[in-house]
Amino acid sequence: MARLTPPAIVILGPGALATARRIQTRYAGCQVHALQGRVEADVSYTELGAHLCDLYARGTPIVALCAAGIVIRCVAPLLSNKGVEPPVLAVAEDGSAVVPLLGGLAGVNVMAREIAAALAVSPAITTSGELRFGTCVLNPPDGYALADIAQGKRFVSDLLAGESTRIEGEAPWLDAAQLPRSDSARLAIRVTPRAWDGRDDELVIHPRSVVAAVTVPGARVGAGAGASGSGSASAGAGSPSATNADHGANSSSDSQTGSGARVAALVREALDAHGLAPLSLAALLAPSEHMADPALADAAASLNVPLRFAQPRPEDGEPPSNLLHAALRVPYQTLHDDANARVALALAALAIDPDTIGRTRGRLTVIGLGPGSADLMVPAARTALNEATDILGYETYVKMAGPLRADQHVHGTDNREEMQRAHHAFELASTGRSVVMVSSGDPGVFAMAAAVLEALEEGGSKNADWRAVQLAIVPGVSAAMATAAQAGAPLGHDFCMLSLSDNLKPWTIIEKRLRHAAEADLVMAFYNPISRARPWQLDKALDIVREYRAAATKVVLGRDIGRPGSTLRTITLGELRSSDVDMRTMVIVGSSTTRGFANGIDGGEWVYTPRWYE
Ligand code: SAH
Numbered sequence: 365m366a367r368l369t370p371p372a373i374v375i376l377g378p379g380a381l382a383t384a385r386r387i388q389t390r391y392a393g394c395q396v397h398a399l400q401g402r403v404e405a406d407v408s409y410t411e412l413g414a415h416l417c418d419l420y421a422r423g424t425p426i427v428a429l430c431a432a433g434i435v436i437r438c439v440a441p442l443l444s445n446k447g448v449e450p451p452v453l454a455v456a457e458d459g460s461a462v463v464p465l466l467g468g469l470a471g472v473n474v475m476a477r478e479i480a481a482a483l484a485v486s487p488a489i490t491t492s493g494e495l496r497f498g499t500c501v502l503n504p505p506d507g508y509a510l511a512d513i514a515q516g517k518r519f520v521s522d523l524l525a526g527e528s529t530r531i532e533g534e535a536p537w538l539d540a541a542q543l544p545r546s547d548s549a550r551l552a553i554r555v556t557p558r559a560w561d562g563r564d565d566e567l568v569i570h571p572r573s574v575v576a577a578v579t580v581p582g583a584r585v586g587a588g589a590g591a592s593g594s595g596s597a598s599a600g601a602g603s604p605s606a607t608n609a610d611h612g613a614n615s616s617s618d619s620q621t622g623s624g625a626r627v628a629a630l631v632r633e634a635l636d637a638h639g640l641a642p643l644s645l646a647a648l649l650a651p652s653e654h655m656a657d658p659a660l661a662d663a664a665a666s667l668n669v670p671l672r673f674a675q676p677r678p679e680d681g682e683p684p685s686n687l688l689h690a691a692l693r694v695p696y697q698t699l700h701d702d703a704n705a706r707v708a709l710a711l712a713a714l715a716i717d718p719d720t721i722g723r724t725r726g727r728l729t730v731i732g733l734g735p736g737s738a739d740l741m742v743p744a745a746r747t748a749l750n751e752a753t754d755i756l757g758y759e760t761y762v763k764m765a766g767p768l769r770a771d772q773h774v775h776g777t778d779n780r781e782e783m784q785r786a787h788h789a790f791e792l793a794s795t796g797r798s799v800v801m802v803s804s805g806d807p808g809v810f811a812m813a814a815a816v817l818e819a820l821e822e823g824g825s826k827n828a829d830w831r832a833v834q835l836a837i838v839p840g841v842s843a844a845m846a847t848a849a850q851a852g853a854p855l856g857h858d859f860c861m862l863s864l865s866d867n868l869k870p871w872t873i874i875e876k877r878l879r880h881a882a883e884a885d886l887v888m889a890f891y892n893p894i895s896r897a898r899p900w901q902l903d904k905a906l907d908i909v910r911e912y913r914a915a916a917t918k919v920v921l922g923r924d925i926g927r928p929g930s931t932l933r934t935i936t937l938g939e940l941r942s943s944d945v946d947m948r949t950m951v952i953v954g955s956s957t958t959r960g961f962a963n964g965i966d967g968g969e970w971v972y973t974p975r976w977y978e
Contacts, residue, residue, distance in 0.1 A: 374430075463476070515564060625662065727836070804843070844952065
């Protein structure tokens with residue numbers, strides 16, 4: 365079922381931290397956001413109003429440990445905009461009060477009850493329907509969707525005015541509610557996949573009990589039909605066979621852009637033909653061999669349902685209903701449309717959990733964590749981590765990526781064999797998992813992204829499952845950028861990044877590059893400058909650079925930048941000794957124009973390389 369975005373717990377000072385941590389234990393993957401300079405937590409922000417607005421606009425649930433009035437004033441400018449309204453709650457710093465403010469339809473009262481339970485207080489619930497009936501009738505559980513909110517509000521005010529209601533269909537979550545029920549009531553709560561017909565004495569709730577199986581329009585459909593059972597005349601048990609039209613014949617325009625919209629339109633037409641509501645759709649199902657087809661992803665996004673895949677066997681019958689037979693684990697009825705032979709619908713008696721249907725397209729996202737602190741990680745990397753089922757990488761980095769949820773599998777390893785790790789990532793992702801591979805800094809700078817692509821180029825030619833994995837690389841703030849920013853702007857003009865490690869390249873190449881870079885007067889950022897296994901290389905490298913650069917050349921040393929105990933030093937090339945440097949240090953050697961001046965703050969200096977040349 366859909367997982368909710370974990371809430372952001374927002375605090376202003378140290379007095380709220382203990383309460384924040386108690387709430388945090390209740391929500392997997394959630395973080396405490398703290399005002400910079402006042403208190404340290406997982407994420408820091410500089411201005412409360414702007415930060416709350418940003419979270420709200422992204423649809424992130426907000427638990428703010430401050431006065432309700434402050435929260436209201438901060439998000440007020442956004443309230444008139446219709447659209448997502450995430451749950452917003454104010455909680456007293458000492459945990460003595462929990463006040464749901466916004467997001468009634470997004471489950472704010474449920475959260476208020478959860479948080480209040482964690483803090484052992486009563487939530488300040490003010491929603492009259494909820495107080496009277498003990499549940500929010502307009503907020504059905506996962507797997508169900510309210511047909512029409514305006515109608516729902518009218519319906520609840522009728523109930524509050526004293527009317528009673530019948531319940532038609534299966535609504536197990538209402539069993540515990542204190543609803544005024546009567547079999548002869550004028551009003552009815554109807555739980556049905558059928559489209560609402562506009563009657564205002566009914567509150568219609570759709571169970572997501574329909575799955576639409578599609579063969580992909582376009583040239584490759586014929587291949588799908590053949591692969592899944594050419595010659596097999598037997599229809600799947602319980603699934604009447606589809607009219608086996610020539611799917612490829614008149615669909616040349618489908619393979620062009622917009623084919624996602626066409627697939628979605630075909631599904632909507634099929635639902636309509638059977639009187640089913642689009643909100644009853646639980647998932648879109650397609651043949652595994654079309655996993656990488658962007659039209660399918662577009663169609664699922666347009667229908668606002670998860671996309672699942674199946675690989676039918678010959679005994680599953682004819683496409684597209686063979687997909688249903690192969691993927692569904694609950695009893696269902698197949699609905700066909702002779703006019704629309706590319707879509708088959710399965711209708712089950714109850715809501716179907718999309719996680720139980722066929723399989724999903726696996727994902728592998730290679731992310732960079734930035735140098736260390738959470739605020740230097742790009743939001744796309746955080747999103748990938750939140751969505752991950754599996755996380756791979758060096759143990760230190762996996763720890764830096766946390767906090768992770770208990771349901772996320774960590775494959776931390778000290779194994780230095782990067783290719784093995786890349787293979788492991790593809791193996792996991794090709795079974796449908798959402799895998800995140802973590803690197804520090806930027807994943808493309810002396811890190812895992814290149815290893816992953818190398819593995820794919822080699823292994824993918826033999827392995828269609830690997831090629832079907834949805835691969836993405838999310839950039840990060842590299843150590844050179846993070847160090848440069850602290851020092852000023854030493855990379856303000858042409859520069860190069862060099863790894864001084866001769867593990868994967870001959871030392872002669874490194875020497876040659878050093879000479880050329882030094883001669884070209886490029887600023888140089890040295891990664892992997894030294895290690896116990898490579899003790900002499902840095903001195904040799906510096907000897908080469910000193911042949912071309914003056915002893916007064918600026919050198920910036922950043923160690924553990926963005927991590928606890930970070931240090932930043934500016935010295936000169938003449939002063940630099942290899943003993944000043946270790947494997948956690950970034951060495952930036954300036955060019956002939958790199959300069960510095962006193963920063964007037966802490967006796968340090970700003971170092972920069974001007975944008976111009978003499
Ligand atoms: N992908 C990483 C680099 C990995 S190579 C990135 O883009 O930053 C590892 C080298 O990066 C280390 O030997 C060190 O030179 C440098 N480095 C990584 N993190 C650092 C940090 N937080 N502070 C200073 N240097 C760092």
